[in-house]
Amino acid sequence: MAGQGEASEPIERMNGHELAEVSPHHPMDRLLRRDRLPHIWCSGCGLGTALNCFLGALIQTKLDSNQVAIVSGIGCSGRVAGYVAMDSFHTTHGRAIPFATGLKLANPKLKVVVFSGDGDLIAIGGNHFIHAARRNMDMTVICVNNFIYGMTGGQLAPTTPISARTSTSPYGNTDHPFNLVYLAAASGATYVARWTTLHVRRLQRAIGEALLKPGFSFVEIISPCPTLYGRWNKQRSGLEQMAYYKEKSIIQHGADPRLADIDLNGQIVVGKFVDVEKKSYLELQQGSGGAGVQRRR
Numbered sequence: 001m002a003g004q005g006e007a008s009e010p011i012e013r014m015n016g017h018e019l020a021e022v023s024p025h026h027p028m029d030r031l032l033r034r035d036r037l038p039h040i041w042c043s044g045c046g047l048g049t050a051l052n053c054f055l056g057a058l059i060q061t062k063l064d065s066n067q068v069a070i071v072s073g074i075g076c077s078g079r080v081a082g083y084v085a086m087d088s089f090h091t092t093h094g095r096a097i098p099f100a101t102g103l104k105l106a107n108p109k110l111k112v113v114v115f116s117g118d119g120d121l122i123a124i125g126g127n128h129f130i131h132a133a134r135r136n137m138d139m140t141v142i143c144v145n146n147f148i149y150g151m152t153g154g155q156l157a158p159t160t161p162i163s164a165r166t167s168t169s170p171y172g173n174t175d176h177p178f179n180l181v182y183l184a185a186a187s188g189a190t191y192v193a194r195w196t197t198l199h200v201r202r203l204q205r206a207i208g209e210a211l212l213k214p215g216f217s218f219v220e221i222i223s224p225c226p227t228l229y230g231r232w233n234k235q236r237s238g239l240e241q242m243a244y245y246k247e248k249s250i251i252q253h254g255a256d257p258r259l260a261d262i263d264l265n266g267q268i269v270v271g272k273f274v275d276v277e278k279k280s281y282l283e284l285q286q287g288s289g290g291a292g293v294q295r296r297r
Ligand SMILES: Cc1ncc(C[n+]2csc(CCOP(=O)(O)OP(=O)(O)O)c2C)c(N)n1
Pocket: 074, 075, 076, 077, 078, 093, 116, 117, 118, 119, 120, 121, 144, 146, 148, 149, 150, 151, 152, 157
């Protein structure tokens, strides 16, 4: 049977032909753990696009992937750490930022990236988020905001808009949500941007800028979760959610993050909100005579 033969064929061969190692199936292949694919994400989920933009930014910025470490918490977004062919860590829920902080202090040469979800970073991990931003800790935090706890069944998150229906707010949410770009800016982040998964080129560029920025840089990615957010809120497919982003996104660089709240199915202000210079945690440590971590002799 043809199917059987194909299934056992090594990935370096296709239809009996040997593929040159230098020409992978896709430019991103060398950055992915192909043995972990197919991924677990639903059809129409924005996470594949978000990951693609991140890998595109890594290629564009020419960062050495051997010097990049990716840290994720728990959630559908947190699965990213398992799919990238780099040093990566899938930590406990809400603890990606403290783990990443330790990694950066132990090896300051590493480019440390936290890639996780709104629930992981802003609910259980919220305290770590604001304090890492306050200290201007040297790391890039990428938050996939789908307005929900996707992985665990679509419960309310601290990003869920007022009136949105979720599995734990079937009559509509009555909790005010965090505005993540305002939270990051107010906490001290030196780079803050927000894009949706519709804005792939701009998102990739923003992630590249964040990666090259010293200190705490933050990129929020508004991303569809058709399975557990969209279908409760009249956007049943990923495509409908993308159509909403197209209709309601307003590009406004330098906008006041306080005015960038997202209401249910309302406008989404996207762009670069903050790009300022401030001494980073490691710069201050080195300036004060410390070398990151001082050891007693
Ligand atoms: C200590 C602890 N509490 C709760 C959970 C259950 N849990 C796993 S993922 C998750 C929410 C993830 O939401 P988010 O970060 O937004 O990821 P998404 O699935 O939406 O991408 C929760 C509450 C857990 N794994 N550990």
